[in-house]
Amino acid sequence: MKLFYTATSPYARKVRVTLLEKGLGERIELVPCNLETPDAALLAANPAGKIPTLILESGEALYDSPVICEWLDLEAGTPLLLPAQGPTRWRVLRGQALADAVMDDALDVVMELRRGEEQRSAALIEKRTAALRRSVTALEQELAAWPDSLTLAHIAAGCALGYLDLRLPDLAWRAGHDRLAQWFAAFAQRPSMLATQPG
Numbered sequence: 709m710k711l712f713y714t715a716t717s718p719y720a721r722k723v724r725v726t727l728l729e730k731g732l733g734e735r736i737e738l739v740p741c742n743l744e745t746p747d748a749a750l751l752a753a754n755p756a757g758k759i760p761t762l763i764l765e766s767g768e769a770l771y772d773s774p775v776i777c778e779w780l781d782l783e784a785g786t787p788l789l790l791p792a793q794g795p796t797r798w799r800v801l802r803g804q805a806l807a808d809a810v811m812d813d814a815l816d817v818v819m820e821l822r823r824g825e826e827q828r829s830a831a832l833i834e835k836r837t838a839a840l841r842r843s844v845t846a847l848e849q850e851l852a853a854w855p856d857s858l859t860l861a862h863i864a865a866g867c868a869l870g871y872l873d874l875r876l877p878d879l880a881w882r883a884g885h886d887r888l889a890q891w892f893a894a895f896a897q898r899p900s901m902l903a904t905q906p907g
């Protein structure tokens with residue numbers, strides 16, 4: 709299998725952490741991408757030209773990160789990172805969606821900050837920053853309701869917070885979020901997180 713990725717993408721990191729946690733690292737070739745000029749193989753697999761995109765052994769492509777992570781989880785089998793049923797399944801999926809929203813908002817802010825000052829929208833930056841701050845607070849509250857065992861919600865939260873540290877350190881997300889900061893400090897030491905650190 710082949711995984712199109714970039715080293716700094718938090719979505720691709722979710723997939724890379726998942727495949728390491730599930731012991732699938734050996735089966736997947738990592739293909740680094742330059743998103744400025746997406747290559748033909750990526751576009752043929754994913755018309756949106758986005759990473760992560762996984763090419764299965766059958767040649768079929770999978771995207772985006774929640775879809776790929778769930779596929780990897782089922783491919784490797786138990787213990788599952790996404791419970792098959794019951795209220796915990798929906799709690800974990802919601803946690804993943806919340807962490808993905810942090811990534812989406814952070815990415816929008818980063819892209820906006822890269823524009824020239826005249827083209828930049830302060831209103832957009834403010835709106836997205838407020839949203840991601842609310843989501844970080846909600847992540848701290850939801851953390852306690854996630855299973856003790858590793859789930860896709862934990863992986864997504866770890867990758868979202870890692871991305872804030874990488875791209876928006878001035879946001880100082882740890883302020884007022886002691887429990888989340890403490891959890892992240894421990895989570896970031898997992899071999900899968902250390903092996904996928906950007907930069």
Ligand SMILES: N[C@@H](CCC(=O)N[C@@H](CS)C(=O)NCC(=O)O)C(=O)O
Pocket residue numbers: 716717718719743756757758759760772773774808815
């Ligand atoms: N919802 C998608 C988001 C993927 C995404 O936006 N990836 C970014 C990189 S961080 C990308 O490929 N951007 C290239 C582009 O938009 O052209 C997922 O979870 O996989």
